[in-house]
Amino acid sequence: MDVGGDTRRRLVVIGHGPAGHRLVEALRERDTAGAWQITVIGEETRPAYDRVALTSYLTEDAELAFPAHGPGVRLHTGDPVTGIDRAARTVTTASGAVVGYDALVLATGSSPFVPPVPGRDLPGVFVYRTIDDLDALRAHCAARPDAGGVVVGGGLLGLEAARALQGLGVDTHVVEVAPWLMPRQLDEGGGAMLRRHIESLGLTVHAGTPMAGLEAGPDGGVARVRLSDGSAIESSVVVFSAGIRPRDELARGCGLPVGERGGIVVDATCRTADPAVWAVGECALVDGQVYGLVGPCFTMAEVVADRLLAEATGGPGQAAFGGADTSTKLKLMGVDVASFGDPFADRAEGTLGVTYTDPVGGVYKKLVVSDDARTLLGGVLVGDATTYPTLRAYVGAELPGSPEQTLFGGTEPAGGDLPGATVICSCNNVSAETIRCSIRDEGLTDVAAVKGCTRAGSSCGSCVPLVKKLLDAELVAAGIEVSKAICEHFEHSRAELFDIVRVRRITTFTQLINEHGRGRGCDICKPAVASILASLGNGHILDGEQAALQDTNDHFLANLQKNGTYSVVPRIPGGEITPDKLIVIGEVARDFGLYTKITGGQRIDLFGARVDQLPQIWKRLVDAGFESGHAYGKALRTVKSCVGSTWCRFGVQDSVAMAIRLELRYRGLRAPHKLKSAVSGCARECAEAQSKDFGVIATERGWNLYLAGNGGMRPRHADLFASDLDDETLIRYIDRFLMFYIRTADRLQRTASWLEGLDGGIDYLREVIVEDRLGICAELDAAMERHVAAYSDEWRDTLADPDKLRRFVSFVNAPTVPDPSIAFAPERDQIKPVLLAGPQLEVVSR
Amino acid sequence: MTADVQTGPAHAVPAPTTTRWHEVCAYEDLLPERGACALLEGIQVAIFRTFDGELFALSNFDPFSGAYVIARGILGTRGGTPTVASPMYKQVFDLRTGRCLDDTEVALPTFGVRRTPAGRVEVAL
Ligand SMILES: Cc1cc2nc3c(=O)[nH]c(=O)nc-3n(C[C@H](O)[C@H](O)[C@H](O)COP(=O)(O)OP(=O)(O)OC[C@H]3O[C@@H](n4cnc5c(N)ncnc54)[C@H](O)[C@@H]3O)c2cc1C
Numbered sequence: 001m002d003v004g005g006d007t008r009r010r011l012v013v014i015g016h017g018p019a020g021h022r023l024v025e026a027l028r029e030r031d032t033a034g035a036w037q038i039t040v041i042g043e044e045t046r047p048a049y050d051r052v053a054l055t056s057y058l059t060e061d062a063e064l065a066f067p068a069h070g071p072g073v074r075l076h077t078g079d080p081v082t083g084i085d086r087a088a089r090t091v092t093t094a095s096g097a098v099v100g101y102d103a104l105v106l107a108t109g110s111s112p113f114v115p116p117v118p119g120r121d122l123p124g125v126f127v128y129r130t131i132d133d134l135d136a137l138r139a140h141c142a143a144r145p146d147a148g149g150v151v152v153g154g155g156l157l158g159l160e161a162a163r164a165l166q167g168l169g170v171d172t173h174v175v176e177v178a179p180w181l182m183p184r185q186l187d188e189g190g191g192a193m194l195r196r197h198i199e200s201l202g203l204t205v206h207a208g209t210p211m212a213g214l215e216a217g218p219d220g221g222v223a224r225v226r227l228s229d230g231s232a233i234e235s236s237v238v239v240f241s242a243g244i245r246p247r248d249e250l251a252r253g254c255g256l257p258v259g260e261r262g263g264i265v266v267d268a269t270c271r272t273a274d275p276a277v278w279a280v281g282e283c284a285l286v287d288g289q290v291y292g293l294v295g296p297c298f299t300m301a302e303v304v305a306d307r308l309l310a311e312a313t314g315g316p317g318q319a320a321f322g323g324a325d326t327s328t329k330l331k332l333m334g335v336d337v338a339s340f341g342d343p344f345a346d347r348a349e350g351t352l353g354v355t356y357t358d359p360v361g362g363v364y365k366k367l368v369v370s371d372d373a374r375t376l377l378g379g380v381l382v383g384d385a386t387t388y389p390t391l392r393a394y395v396g397a398e399l400p401g402s403p404e405q406t407l408f409g410g411t412e413p414a415g416g417d418l419p420g421a422t423v424i425c426s427c428n429n430v431s432a433e434t435i436r437c438s439i440r441d442e443g444l445t446d447v448a449a450v451k452g453c454t455r456a457g458s459s460c461g462s463c464v465p466l467v468k469k470l471l472d473a474e475l476v477a478a479g480i481e482v483s484k485a486i487c488e489h490f491e492h493s494r495a496e497l498f499d500i501v502r503v504r505r506i507t508t509f510t511q512l513i514n515e516h517g518r519g520r521g522c523d524i525c526k527p528a529v530a531s532i533l534a535s536l537g538n539g540h541i542l543d544g545e546q547a548a549l550q551d552t553n554d555h556f557l558a559n560l561q562k563n564g565t566y567s568v569v570p571r572i573p574g575g576e577i578t579p580d581k582l583i584v585i586g587e588v589a590r591d592f593g594l595y596t597k598i599t600g601g602q603r604i605d606l607f608g609a610r611v612d613q614l615p616q617i618w619k620r621l622v623d624a625g626f627e628s629g630h631a632y633g634k635a636l637r638t639v640k641s642c643v644g645s646t647w648c649r650f651g652v653q654d655s656v657a658m659a660i661r662l663e664l665r666y667r668g669l670r671a672p673h674k675l676k677s678a679v680s681g682c683a684r685e686c687a688e689a690q691s692k693d694f695g696v697i698a699t700e701r702g703w704n705l706y707l708a709g710n711g712g713m714r715p716r717h718a719d720l721f722a723s724d725l726d727d728e729t730l731i732r733y734i735d736r737f738l739m740f741y742i743r744t745a746d747r748l749q750r751t752a753s754w755l756e757g758l759d760g761g762i763d764y765l766r767e768v769i770v771e772d773r774l775g776i777c778a779e780l781d782a783a784m785e786r787h788v789a790a791y792s793d794e795w796r797d798t799l800a801d802p803d804k805l806r807r808f809v810s811f812v813n814a815p816t817v818p819d820p821s822i823a824f825a826p827e828r829d830q831i832k833p834v835l836l837a838g839p840q841l842e843v844v845s846r
Numbered sequence: 847m848t849a850d851v852q853t854g855p856a857h858a859v860p861a862p863t864t865t866r867w868h869e870v871c872a873y874e875d876l877l878p879e880r881g882a883c884a885l886l887e888g889i890q891v892a893i894f895r896t897f898d899g900e901l902f903a904l905s906n907f908d909p910f911s912g913a914y915v916i917a918r919g920i921l922g923t924r925g926g927t928p929t930v931a932s933p934m935y936k937q938v939f940d941l942r943t944g945r946c947l948d949d950t951e952v953a954l955p956t957f958g959v960r961r962t963p964a965g966r967v968e969v970a971l
Binding site: 488489510519520521522523525526527545547548549550551552555556560562563564806807810811812813814817819820821835836 | 868869870871875876877878879880882883884885886888890893896897911912913914915918919920921922923924925926928929931933934936938
């Protein structure tokens with residue numbers, strides 16, 4: 001680990017958790033001159049991941065890794081730092097590496113607090129902090145089906161862990177020493193209401209009873225938890241989630257001041273007593289406080305990035321840590337619990353607490369306001385936290401209505417009224433003003449763009465509804481009617497046009513624009529309408545008037561390339577192909593002099609065909625049994641597969657057969673954008689199904705279905721939609737998903753951004769597709785059946801129609817002359833396109 | 847593959863001298879709301895027939911991509927202006943003047959075009 005003979009300043013970051021990761025990203029983003037050379041040393045074996053979402057690793061096998069740092073960052077994992085020599089400015093790792101620094105940042109986070117009770121070291125006792133912890137916990141539980149288990153700690157993390165443990169098949173008890181659950185956030189009334197919700201999930205709660213110790217069974221592992229009242233809970237697994245302790249041992253070891261109850265003492269710029277050493281995240285004691293939420297950790301990381309940058313450029317740093325919002329929301333499916341501001345502010349003089357309890361509905365709400373009942377100071381919501389994002393943002397500001405009105409939900413504050421300084425996203429510390437400015441300055445028009453630009457809503461997501469409100473208010477204020485119009489020719493969104501065409505049974509663009517639009521259309525609405533007509537099944541896409549609507553790709557059933565030639569992609573379902581067919585592709589490519597390349601979708605692309613060659617090429621391919629691969633269409637592309645259980649030693653299902661079945665079912669289906677899919681035969685996921693619009697991963701018992709993933713420019717991991725499905729249910733859900741997407745998405749909107757914009761997200765989608773909440777499943781099923789029944793190969797049909805074939809010429813006045821502007825040069829034994837100089841550009845008017 | 851760069855004939859637009867009309871095709875050979883390309887004395891001319899039966903002719907060369915593809919664009923209107931959008935990077939051009947509506951610095955050469963009483967399409971070079 002030699003940092004080289006570089007003259008740049010050396011920054012060493014200890015700890016690659018969320019705080020360390022953010023620090024590096026923030027610095028890299030702004031340090032364009034590369035003043036800092038960054039080395040990160042992490043104890044965990046894997047690079048930083050999203051600890052906030054840790055539980056989803058257990059419940060849905062979520063991929064948690066943060067984006068990798070770009071080039072230039074040295075990342076050294078699996079080797080903890082064991083000592084710091086401040087005089088020599090070096091750190092030493094467990095493996096003996098010594099690394100020098102000019103600036104050192106401690107981002108070592110915290111560790112779970114395990115109270116000193118007898119038996120805490122027994123096998124079967126876990127903490128809940130890292131992916132390794134969860135792997136161990138999962139393995140332990142898998143070997144003990146029907147076990148009982150105890151989670152020690154009834155706070156935010158404890159309840160999350162308890163629910164996850166229950167998900168592993170463990171009959172779970174929660175032991176909380178305080179008289180009620182979530183004592184740091186909830187008052188007694190809220191705690192009591194929460195207990196009812198938690199118990200209704202099937203968890204058993206023991207509150208107000210301290211634990212006496214853990215007792216071993218005959219196998220030497222933990223067997224029961226003894227409470228101080230003498231009672232015992234049989235449990236072969238125990239998870240401690242009883243608070244956290246900052247990891248300040250390195251600071252202590254090198255003589256840096258730490259707080260009485262732990263935490264590395266830093267000033268508002270996050271600098272320790274040693275000017276060359278900083279601390280950020282959960283290990284830092286700033287303002288006399290250690291923060292256990294990711295938002296403040298990110299803020300500290302940003303502050304230090306700013307200061308380091310200033311140091312390198314000689315300018316004064318601006319950023320400082322100014323306290324943080326500690327509002328929290330419990331991330332448990334089905335239990336709405338949130339606290340915001342100071343929920344205990346009503347214990348002080350000069351404040352009022354207003355509570356509302358609905359024992360039947362299980363709702364408890366409390367607002368704490370100033371004694372003039374106007375300024376919101378804090379509050380608690382149990383059983384219904386829909387107003388949480390808005391209320392949280394109002395903390396410290398004047399409420400637009402009375403507390404009663406606010407509690408009863410009558411006048412939920414609108415986004416437009418929020419004071420600019422209110423923090424909307426506390427995870428990423430984004431204020432209302434920042435969001436408004438970026439909407440205005442960058443011309444943002446959708447939530448996904450705001451997320452991308454400001455990071456608001458990109459961590460825990462609880463503020464997304466509020467971001468949407470701000471966006472709408474801002475667009476209205478700017479006089480940009482939140483216009484859904486797809487272009488100047490229609491006032492409708494694509495989804496509305498789809499409904500109009502569907503309900504009124506419109507079959508031509510002319511009819512649609514005459515009755516519902518104006519002008520003569522353009523390159524935006526014409527292909528969009530062509531796609532809608534095709535999705536609803538209106539014959540061949542080159543029939544009659546439809547031909548003129550198509551983008552050049554659809555018009556020539558091939559993909560336009562940079563020199564005006566086209567590429568040809570025959571369908572190879574599931575990526576399975578016989579040697580004979582491979583030979584045909586090779587022969588066609590050779591005979592027509594085409595460039596060949598294997599695509600990412602497991603098929604073969606043939607490049608460099610002139611329009612007049614396309615029918616001849618396709619005649620050869622169709623005769624050999626190929627059909628259109630629709631690479632040119634906003635349609636299903638491919639369903640990739642791994643080789644599956646037929647050949648693979650690890651496969652548990654026949655992924656190839658399923659991929660072929662899916663590809664043949666959805667081939668030719670026109671959609672708002674292209675659709676990609678993949679099927680993996682086991683959890684190793686070799687087909688990369690989680691980056692697809694719909695991905696399928698085999699399980700021992702069937703198939704897991706993942707939806708709305710994306711590779712490309714904005715990668716998104718697909719969400720797990722349903723597990724262990726049989727073949728027929730899998731296909732039914734995909735049918736409905738695709739048809740619902742086709743009906744409701746915007747033009748050129750991939751499923752990933754469609755789902756992100758869908759109110760209620762994946763849960764709502766489940767309600768629509770599984771529970772038929774909208775009562776449209778029968779229609780969606782019928783629409784897909786029509787598609788499957790009506791499918792016919794576009795190229796075969798084109799070859800059989802002389803009228804359509806006549807269009808495949810370069811020149812109307814010289815149908816046999818090849819386009820002389822098309823030229824190629826050799827490269828790596830194939831051709832590459834060469835652009836010739838064009839004519840001079842001048843307006844020739846006659 | 848050892849061939850040198852294969853080039854076609856030169857593509858410069860000759861300076862307008864005397865106008866000569868060239869017959870291209872039958873009017874019915876052109877699809878409404880679509881274009882076709884004619885090769886006339888080595889020049890590629892994109893000819894369009896709009897929904898109302900009007901004809902327009904522009905250079906087929908797309909200055910933004912350097913490829914000869916304008917004839918394959920989608921027709922439409924912007925405001926009241928009849929337009930064609932390049933199929934490559936989607937810049938929109940005024941069919942009447944050749945001006946690019948997305949970049950006023952750029953314009954395509956235009957050509958005279960007419961439909962003869964016998965239903966033939968002719969382009970002036
Ligand atoms: C299950 C769970 C759910 C959570 N949910 C939420 C939530 O909903 N909202 C929220 O705001 N927060 C939540 N949190 C808290 C959040 O995860 C933390 O605030 C955040 O991870 C703190 O980031 P950090 O980088 O400071 O510390 P950490 O995430 O602890 O990272 C520190 C890293 O430093 C490494 N390290 C320590 N010592 C050394 C050493 N000597 N050498 C090298 N490396 C070292 C550690 O191994 C670790 O990888 C949750 C936490 C958990 C466990």
